Amino acid sequence: MGVTLKELAASLGLSPTTVSRALNGYPEVNIKTRQRVADAARAANYHPNTRAKSLATGQSRAVGHVIPISTSHEIVNPIFADFIAGAGEAYSRAGYDMVLSVVPDAEEEAAYRNLVARGTVDGLMVHGPRLHDDRIGLLHDLGLPFMVHGRSSGVNTPYSWLDINNRRSFRRATEFLLDLGHTRIALVNGLEGMDFAMRRRTGYLDALEAAGxxxxxALMRTAEMTEPYGHQAGRELLRLPDPPTAMLASSMIVAYGLRRALTEVGLQPGRDVSVITHDDDLSYMPNGLDVPQFTATCSSVRDAGRKAAEMLLALVNDPDLGPINHLMETRLVLGDSTGRNRL
Amino acid sequence: MGVTLKELAASLGLSPTTVSRALNGYPEVNIKTRQRVADAARAANYHPNTRAKSLATGQSRAVGHVIPISTSHEIVNPIFADFIAGAGEAYSRAGYDMVLSVVPDAEEEAAYRNLVARGTVDGLMVHGPRLHDDRIGLLHDLGLPFMVHGRSSGVNTPYSWLDINNRRSFRRATEFLLDLGHTRIALVNGLEGMDFAMRRRTGYLDALEAAGxxxxxALMRTAEMTEPYGHQAGRELLRLPDPPTAMLASSMIVAYGLRRALTEVGLQPGRDVSVITHDDDLSYMPNGLDVPQFTATCSSVRDAGRKAAEMLLALVNDPDLGPINHLMETRLVLGDSTGRNRL
DNA sequence: CAATCTTTCCAAACCGCTTTGGACGCGAAA
DNA sequence: TTTCGCGTCCAAAGCGGTTTGGAAAGATTG
Structure with missing residues (x-):
């Protein structure tokens, strides 16, 4: 493999101690020696062995992400890739490794315990929190710093999280539709076991209630967010005796499905039926090329990943930091998919 | 953190040596002692420290995936999540960790060198190979086992890969359209710097040539695979003086865009214009709920991830294994999006 | 019964790094 | 001159496992 510290030290006629100190910026080494060491290290392409270093320091300089695969649905969250990309960027900038554990949700607890007991990571990221999510209590007990992407209603112990303001976001979107004169507004939501879906529904209901x-x-659907689901939900909604004149979609891909259902029966989004979607700003699913195709509540999940990772690293580097939170607001971008209610 | 071997040994009145051997299945330990140790280990939730173990054995029991983020496009490959899910499954079953490095493509080489020099991983997975991809030569020199998901034309050194038969797959799809009487067939491809896109084009051209x-x-498009791209490409193709009667899409999401372009001008996929797409069988992008919405060349990228990971582990466990390859055929599934040419 | 294996265990070295506790030489202060 | 402090370096003890080379006791053999 690579050069070892010992070899490097020998080649310089120095002790490993001095070389280690020189490279790690300790003061007790002559400036000329330090320079000599730095040069030699670069020349030899020396990188300290990860395992040895972390064994000695007690820190692994790695964080873990446990990705649950729902055994019932076998679905991988499509936002996962972009979140990871953002987080990974922050990690590599800080010199941290990211280790991923993909496990069926039944083995999730074991996966967390494993990573902690084996000392593989210094911190953990929790994905896809559900209502009353057990994992938070578990991680609290395990004692390693962790961040939750999202929140979990019904959990009492304080914890660190980063989330978007799902509730306000969907309230806002609903109000926007109400202002356009719509009163029959459908919500094509994600799985309501997921915390984010519940919050979106709450925001939607808030707005309706405020409007009396x-x-x-019949106007509220919930399922795993796919295009065929959006399509089917759209068809069923349009076939109702008193069909909605506006629809709220929980993701861009669901909105694609809704649009297909509309155009299939000759309806045009924005003119005949309004559609607003939440847009995670996924890199491979842009909301139109130049102008937005959908009116959307927009928030970059990649930015979220970056920010969440930075927060996790902050927690790792200062364990006394206590629970930290970050609530991101979405911005409402106007596209062609919304218009006045013409009924 | 967790219990250490030393502590466990002390609590049993045994030496660390014996406990280690008992747990690792060495023969020179009494069956009763072994049982006693196993019980105690379970009771204490003992898991050997990853770093210490790998330092001692010289193996990290981890593999690395380097995910390049195209700096020009800033796009994360949408198939990445499902591939990772499949691979992750294989890794955790084998007791391996997966470490992910997300880096801008300019820093890719450094990322590989780093992982190797620091001894973080025992093997590497290469994603998204391009034509004449430098990384293969680099990894060859670095000497760590690696697998490529896909192939790289123009690389002479032998290497291990897993790929789908893109060429035959697209030749087959094109022939299918030719059999239906289509002669003006468009190819809405991915970025042609990518090896898979080039192969698909070749298969497409093969079929055309064979048919004379x-x-x-004007019928061949290439870009990053997004829905808006598919939409735009579809519009432009339909506006040609002599528009195509059939289209080949490189991914489901591009096909969504094509379908939108068709329906927008009142054309129905399958009846007026035929569409075939490649389908990676992404969990969040199913090809219809019950019946396939698109005729498609189908191959699960999740299975590919699983298989590629298994191959990589085989290489790690037997370095003399030499380059191994696996070519997966796609299956053509018939959907409603294709039909006879009626012109 | 002595000699020789086996079985079962352990002490100690080692993996590659960090870090504690000096050692040594030199200039400044007493 | 002696003492002290400082700058610069090093030897050695970990970190938590694995592994080599015995050692002690019991079983087997001639």
Missing amino acids: IAPDR | IAPDR
Whole structure:
């Protein structure tokens, strides 16, 4: 493999101690020696062995992400890739490694315990929190710093999280549709076991209630967010005796499905039926090339990943930091998919 | 953190040596002692420290995936999540960790060198190979086992890869369209710097040539695979003086865009214009709920991840294994998006 | 019964790094 | 001159495992 510290030291006629100190910026080494060491290290392409270093320091300089695969749905969250990309950027900038554990949700707890007991990581990221998520209590007990991407309603112990303001976001979107004169507004949501979906529904209901409109269960759908789901939900909604004139989608890909359902029966988004979607700003799913195709509540999940990673590293470097939170607001971008209610 | 071997040994009145051997299945330990140790280890939730173990054995029991982020496009490959999910499954089953390095493509080489020099991983996975990809030569020199997901034309040194038969797959799809009477067939491809895109184009051209049809540059598009790209490409193709009657899409999401372009001008996929797409069988992008919405060349990228990971582990465990390859055929599934040429 | 294996265990070295506790030489202060 | 402090370096003890080379006791053999 690579050169070892010992070899490097020998080639310089110095002790490993001095070389180590020179490279790690300790004061007790002559400036000329330090320079000599630095040059030699570069020339030999010396990189300290990760395992040895972390064994000696007690820190692994790595963080873990546990990705749950729902055994019932076998689905991988599409936002995962962009979140990881953002987080990975922050990690590599800080010189941290990222280790990923992909596990069926039944083995999630074991996965967390494993990573902690084996000392593989200094911190953990929790993805896809559900309502009353057990993992938070578990991680609290395990004692390693962790960040949650999202929140978990019903959990009492304080914890660190980063989330978007799902509730306000969907309230805002609903109000926007109400202002356009819509009163029959459908919500095509994600799986409601997920915390974010519940919050979105709450925001939607908030707005309806404020407007004095009674919610209609027939207008509220929930499922794993795919295009065919959006399509089917759209078709069913349009076939209702009193169909909605506006629809709220929980993701861009669901909105694609809704649009297909509309155009299939000759309806045009924005003119005949309004559609607003949440847009995670996924790199491979841009909201139009130049102008936005959908009116959307927009928030970059990549930025979220970057920020969440930075927060996690802050927690790792200062364990006394206590729970830290960050709530990101979304911005409402106007596209062609919304318009006045013409009924 | 967790219990250490030394502590466990002390609590049992045994030496660390014996405990280590008992846990690792060495023969020179009494069956009763072994049992006693196993019980105690389970009771104490003992897991050997990753770093110490790998330092002692010289193996990290981890593999690295370097994910390049194109600095020009800033795009994360959408198939990445499912591939990782498949690979991760194989790794955790084998007791290996997966470490991810997300880096701008300019720093890719440094990332590989780093992982190797620091001894962080025992093997590497290469994603998104381009034509004449430098990384293969680099990894060859670095001497660590590696697998390429895809291939790289123009590379002479032998290497291990897993790929789908892109060429035959697109030749087959094109022939299918030719059999339906289509002669003006468009190819809406991915970025042609990518090896897979080049192969698909070749398969497409093979079929045209065999049918005695001269390729038309106006019918061949290439870009990053997004829905808006598919939409735009579809619009432009339909506006040609002599528009295509069939289209080949490089991914499901591009096909969504094509379909939008068709329906926008009142054309129906399958009846008026035929569309075939490649389908990576992404979990969040199913090809219809019950019946396939698109005729597609289908191959699960998740299975590919699983298989590629298994191959990489085989290489890690037997360095003399030499280059191993696996070529997966796609299956053509029939959907509603194709039909006879009615012109 | 002595000699020779086996079985079962342990002490100690080692993996590659960090870090503690000096050692040594030199200039400044007493 | 002696003492002290400082700058610069090093030897050695870890970190938590694995592994080599015995050692002691019991079983087997001639």
